[in-house]
Amino acid sequence: MGLTVAVAQFGATTDKAANRESVAKLIEQAAGTGAELVVLPENAMYSNPDPTADTSSEREPTTGDFGTLIGHLAKQHGVTIVAGMTAINDANDKGINTLLIVGPDGAQIDKYEKVHLYDAFGYRESDRVEAAAFRPVTFELGGFTFGAMTCYDLRFPEMARALVDADADVLLLPAAWVAGPSKEDHWTTLLRARAIENTVYVVAAGQSGPHCTGLSMVIDPMGVVVANAGEVAGTATTHIDPERVQTVRAKNPSLSNRRFTVASK
DSSP: OOOEEEEEEOOOOOHHHHHHHHHHHHOOOOOOOTTTTEEOOTSSSOSSTTTSSOGGGOOOTSSHHHHHHHHHHHHHHHHHEEEEEOOSSSSSSSBBBEEEEOOTTEEEEEEEEEEEOEETTEGGGGGGGGOOOOOEEEETTTEEHHHHHHHGGOOOHHHHHHHHHTSEEEEEEEEOBBBTTTTHHHHHHHHHHHHHHHHHHHEEEOOTTTTOOOOOEEEOOOOOEEOOOSSSSEEEEEEEEEEHHHHHHHOOOOHHHOOOOOOOO
């Protein structure tokens, strides 16, 4: 019972073809370790570290080159894949920060569109990206309910709790966590906090350097880091078990003891 999951990290660039090659190699590597679910970073399709750059021409529909590749790789390797991209927005000239969720048959299960945009630490994601309304995006796999969120969403504990209220017992968090003073500590601390306070697994895949922190990891419901990809491009694989969630919740019934609910705007 349970599921083998892998986090895969690399530093995406403005070369979309090279990014697709990196994605293909990482998914092959993860599948070779027995992974049934592979989680890639936010902005795996394309990433430009210049916050003032015009990236509008680089956006794609979810059925474009990147989405097509993800579907092909999922089917080729028989794995479920979660990967980040910036999708075309039909409503205005801003993009949509999107997670593709693709099943082992190559078909899209769902997509998550980022709610909390990174308007912090001197960066303004909202200048180029449209914030989505909250919708709990969940899917079933291997005896778990997975809930999807992206990067800056991590700093909002109510986001994670809303997914748990939608029955998620694993939180998936692709990210491009920008490097900087104390940022690695924030990343690790917040990931462990979301796992501990919600008694869930957290599966977080971040872009690696030079611009981001890397440190993709899997954390169990007690806050124990059970897999860590370190700082360079690569993967980390581990097995997660639904019984671990139940055992921790029996010891720490904080969800059933709480006296507050979460409501979105």
